[in-house]
Amino acid sequence: MDRHHHHHHHQALHAAALGCAVLVAVGGCTAENGTPGAEASAQVQGDDSTTASASAPASAASGGGAQGEAGQGQMSIPDIVEAVEPSVVTIFTDEGLGSGVIYAEDGLILTNEHVVRGNDNVEVAFADGQRVSGTVEATDTVSDLALVRADRSGLPAATFQEGLPRIGELAVVIGSPLGFENTATSGIISGLHREIPGSAATNQSLVDLIQTDAPISPGNSGGAVVNGRGEIIGISEAYIPPAAGAVALGFAIPSPTAVQVAEELREDGRAEHAFMGLAPGAITPAIAEQLDLGDISGVVVLSVSPGGPADDAGIRPGDILTSIEGEQLSAPENLLTALRQRSPGESVSVDLRRGNDTRTVDVELADRPPADR
Template structure:
């Protein structure tokens, strides 16, 4: 069990999560075809990084200059409204073209900031941004966050008329069944649109690395998403960005009807920090364990299978400092090894915890580093409250 995570184990039989960037020559998602999140990358091959830029590069310009429509648009009208704001992004490896990457992005503000996925631009190659009219500008990676798969590029000396920011919507208001559209560059085919619906909300998907953490509150869609779509916007029918297309569930690496987008609420919270500081500090508790199951609940004599069983507590973490206890007795329940003896978290800040997703989403949406978190736990059959002060989530290199 990874001691640095606050996530439940996710087991997917014969199915993998693919982060859908496109390689220039070989689109086979075999060995090396799936991007691996390794480090916080701040300097690209062209030699430029944050330290080489003027302070003006880290100022947020005017956002949302494209006003959302007051009513739902047709798909052709939606595309016409937003197409100028969507760009193609290339991460070129001149020594090995097979390692080059192609994805999508969109304009965030009038100061030349482009939002995309971290896995699209973490190859360390030369970064270029291509606008709708075919003009290409060299870009610098100025901020990245593997924990949410978000990154911000900065392009200099772009004419103001090319920088048409898209409005970020409120992803917490979306409902399953709403019509959505994805725009990007699948297989390098620039300016492509696909349509579908919101298939699910509040999904939890694992990052490729980043210390084994998972991305919470993710939107599921059946709008076709293919290699090259990563980093492009997922839009509602009023022209608002409600997510950034990132990954698919597939047995082959090609779209199979289940795509995932990082929600706009996450972008609203994370992106400004990526621009101004280069990174984002995620609130962190420091426990790992399992969601409650009927088998575990029966073994613990609980009335219902609800809550999160703490099996390990990270040394020095907010959880340890608050007195949260991990497990000390390994047993097998329903064929699965489980460490019993730890606390069961049943609510946080008076909000019911059914499973780990409830904790992760609440921390992501509502908490900051340094905030207090009240946890209601079950310990030896007794209910009690403890308070933890959330710390910054450690990077993979800092994790025990």
């Protein structure tokens, strides 16, 4: 029920964010070949690499109708890898290595903060074998993202998807765990708004991730999770290896979050995070039953930072937040999105339920303390 609800809510979001995708479905966006929309341009990029064979353009053209119908424009996995591989780099530090994604053609590279932590200077290796020095330009421990400036320009910047992916969508993970060559694994998007198990209490950055069943090895961290159109849908974050009875879980920072943080870091070297001092969780059927909630939607407060804004406002673990500034909350994503639009120092009004009791509290947002990871 919960997933179903998210899914619909999400599709509405998706449609709004990617109006173009809707047009493709009715044969719109791709009709004017001169000016392909974002949807079409990623596909065109991918097709460029296949134009060597004479039949490719024809089949692409004839297949366009059917693909357009589904609003997808899927490329084959080898084509996706070929298209995106040049935009994925390996980052070497004194301690080890990770991956990164070319954010801007002038040498700006997006990676995980934990990949470069403790380093001012790194080495960046590109798909064509060239290795150059790079400097760590800005980091954000909260979202676990960092910008590295590589000493090289004219780079193939990756294309980032504007909205969130859909559950069940193809996911191809591209990184370079051995530092010698890019590796690719594939699977599907298996969940949205997930958190790395056990991270909520200690690390509030990792609470709104995309989950995929494509394996992500540690060296892939900071690399790309890509959709069937060759767009980045997430920055690889972590991988939980199959334990007894557990399935492979890969996590990624969603592309809208990654782009927003990257832009803030690029602007002035730091990302501001309006901080509420609580860890939000989705209301799962199990939680609803446990707290006897019936069919209430909202976000459950998993933990509250002592002395933080939520604590000061009297919010307690187990409270259900139902709206913020009048906007209904149906998933942790809604809360995080609402917070992203606000600045530290602002006050927001929050409606909450505690048992059968409903109340409205004002929370004065703070800037997230750097230590609060």
